[in-house]
Each structure stands twice: as C-alpha cells, then as structure tokens.
Amino acid sequence: MAYWLMKSEPDVYGIDHLAAEPGGRDHWDGIRNYQVRNMFRDQFKVGDQAFFYHSNTKVPGIVGVMEIVSEAYPDHTAFDPNEKYYDPKSDPDKPRWLMVDVQYRRHTRRVIPLAELKADPALSQMKLVQRGNRLSVMPVSEAEWQHILDLEKQGETGE
DNA sequence: GCCAACGTTGGC
C-alpha cells in the first residue's frame, strides 16, 4: 500500500465538501499535470491512503485522511467546454487526463500546519517541504506517514 | 497583493 498527499483549495473543494458527498466518495478531477497523471496511471492502487491538504488558505496544512477507491480512469471534465479545466486537446477516444476516486475517512484531530511539517527534521525529505515543488499530488513514504500521524496525536496533548 | 518558482506555449 502506498501513501499520498493531495492538495486542494478549501474555498474551491475542501475536505468538508468531500465528507458531504454521498458516501463520502468523489472523483479527484481537474489534474492537468503530466507528472501527476503518470502517478495516477502507474502508481495509484485501490486501498492506498492519502492525506487531504488545504492549500492557498490562511493556515495551509493537512486536514484529513482519505482512501483511494478506484484505479485511474479518464477525466471527463477535460471534454466539456463548460468546465473550468476543459482541454480541447483531450480526445474522448484518447484521453489525455485521468482521475481517481477517493473516499473520505476522517478529519485529522487538528490541522497539521505546513509550518510544522517544514520545521520537522524527520520530514525534510518530503516533496511538500522542498523548494519550488508545485505538484498538487505527491508521494509520502511510510515513515513520513507514520510520523505525521504521531504529530497529530502530540499536538492534542496539553490543550 | 506580491512574487518566486516552474511548466507550457509557440516563434524561429
């Protein structure tokens, strides 16, 4: 099983949106980046776990956990001119862009801020905290995943 | 709102 971190802007689509979907399940559409598409296609498996990350907000950080519940399949929003992420170069017969389905699991007990992740030596290798990284979906190692779950608990104590 | 970083586009 692999671990991932997936970014979204809470004003556009936050974890509360996902949690409010029927069954807490939705597709993760709008990815228009080849690196991410290739990760979807080649590496995402049903049962993988992912952190839900809020970007472009007052306190960017990890806000929840979800599970990957489908293989990659064509992102139909690329075919629709009315969609924000319409891409005329994606042909339904040969789709350029892919998406996966995700299942809401839980909110983390607190927001785990980017600043805290950045300050943690154990996480210095994470793509998230490295300079210039612009991927909206990125891998998380098992050790990093566990470490972040520990951080979540530590932050609770003494409140 | 600013701006650094980086991906994409398109002329040549």
Add this chain to the structure above:
DNA sequence: GCCAACGTTGGC
C-alpha cells in the same frame, strides 16, 4: 531544439 513570454501555483 532553443528560449522568451506567459500563465499558474501557492506560500507569505
């Protein structure tokens, strides 16, 4: 294939 211009991401 190079590279300047442009657009986007996303922290601050």
